[in-house]
Amino acid sequence: EVLIPLPDRRLVLRTPRGLEVFSGDHLILATGARELFLPFPGWTLPGVFGLGGLQAHLKGGLDLAGRRVAVAGSGPLLLAVTRLLLRRGAEVVGPFEQAPRNRVVRFAFHTLTREGGLGDLLRHRRAALRLRCGAWCLEALGTEHIEGVRIHTRTGVVRERVDALACAFGFVPETRLGRLLGAETRHGAILVDDTQKTTLDGIFAAGEVTGIAGKNAARWEGRAAGAAAAGAKLTASCARRLLRGRQFGRRLAGAHRLRAELRNLANPDTIICRCEGIRLRDLAPEWSPREARILGRLGMGPCQGRVCGPILAFLRGASDGSQPRAPLSPMTGAEWAALDDILSSEGDSRS
Structure with missing residues (x-):
């Protein structure tokens, strides 16, 4: 690393x-x-996964056979995760794709005819037939663990009982x-x-x-x-x-361009930075990413802004203007001491 x-x-x-x-x-x-996560009420409940995170857990042996699992967000990974869940015996709710149907169909047709995507289509055909476009998760319901979801669809808001939710909005x-x-x-x-x-x-x-x-x-x-x-x-x-x-x-x-409505999912009590427990109400609307870090401690936790930085950028409709700092991952005191010894032994005056 x-x-x-x-x-x-x-x-x-x-x-x-x-x-x-x-x-x-x-x-x-x-x-x-x-993965890009966008906050909505309940997104930090146990039982809520990222798409890639749930995929990794399933491949690592997580057993969700017979469980109801909602799949939502955006991008081709929706189909891959849905396919894996179905093969492992889960009952899938969705998948729900936030992008409108016409854009998704046009992209799929181009991939099929120009990019040699027939193999992918055949592998994911069960998942593709279940795909509901123009739909996204409004809220994860529960107290100690996710118990249900509220989903916005083209025909209205639906409520589903689930045991888990996999949700992410691309990369x-x-x-x-x-x-x-x-x-x-x-x-x-x-x-x-x-x-x-x-x-x-x-x-x-x-x-x-x-x-x-x-x-x-x-x-x-x-x-x-x-x-x-x-x-x-x-x-x-x-x-x-x-x-x-x-x-x-x-x-x-x-x-799979993200729709503007997704910026309004979080309410003032919704957590934006999981590491520091910072809620939307804690961040002044006029703060830049740098000010949110210095004044609001956004991105000061173990992930160093890898999760909450892109969230804030999307919510504010601007690029993530924060400048990364070394180290890229937290280091222990022993590691800092070892680094000083290494650089000193190399005669590096810039250490």
């Missing part, structure tokens, strides 16, 4: 053996993305390391050229850190970045694949 970037393309890593300093002539950033590129290194961003992703080179010499980026476009695009971006870092010429075939991947990413973003 990368904790701190140092000058001259060096990184402080947390490894099973302790802290180590890695250096290289070139770096390829492939830090991926994290946010994990750009903190790149920004700490000094790489420029555009539209919330690390900016790269046609060879996946960032705005920094010797540093490349590949995958969802450069924009959400799926596994196929990430694979070809990784090949391009590796070739460029090794000094090899990009093949015409790879260049075409990169272009297709970027076009697919733009279509994906357009199809």
Whole structure:
């Protein structure tokens, strides 16, 4: 795990053996993305999962057979999680996709006819047939554990009894390391050229850190970045694949663009920052992301703003203007002492 970037393309890593300093002539950033959660009343109740989080728990052995599980949010992961739940014997409520049906159908048709998506469609056909568009979760109901959900649909608000809820609204590129290194961003992703080179010499980026476009695009971006870092010429075939991947990413973003109504789900008592227990009423409407951090402690907890930073940016209708700080994950006092010893032994005057 990368904790701190140092000058001259060096990184402080947390490894099973302790802290180590890695250096290289070139770096390829492939830090991926994290789920975007949008707060609504009850979203912090036990039994409410992110889509990716529930998917990981199911693959790790979580047994929800016979349980009623609501699936809501936005993006293709809705279908993947629904399919997995059905295969594991759960009773699925939904899935509910916030995007309107016409955009989702148009995107699915393009994926099927232009992107070779027939295999994906066949794998997810049971889930796709259940998909309800223009619908989203208004509230998770319960006291000690989720007991039900209220869902906005095109025909009105419905209430369903559930044992669990999986909900997330797409992904946010994990750009903190790149920004700490000094790489420029555009539209919330690390900016790269046609060879996946960032705005920094010797540093490349590949995958969802450069924009959400799926596994196929990430694979070809990784090949391009590796070739460029090794000094090899990009093949015409790879260049075409990169272009297709970027076009697919733009279509994906357009199809699942988040509707403005989602900004109004939280009420004054709704928790925005889970780490610090900060509610919407605790944040002055005029505060910038930096002011929310300094004056309201938003993003000062263990996640360091990875969850609540994008939430605040979406609620305010602005980009996340906060600047990440090292370390990227909390460090113990013993680790700080070990780092000081490592840097001192290297004669690093900047330690």
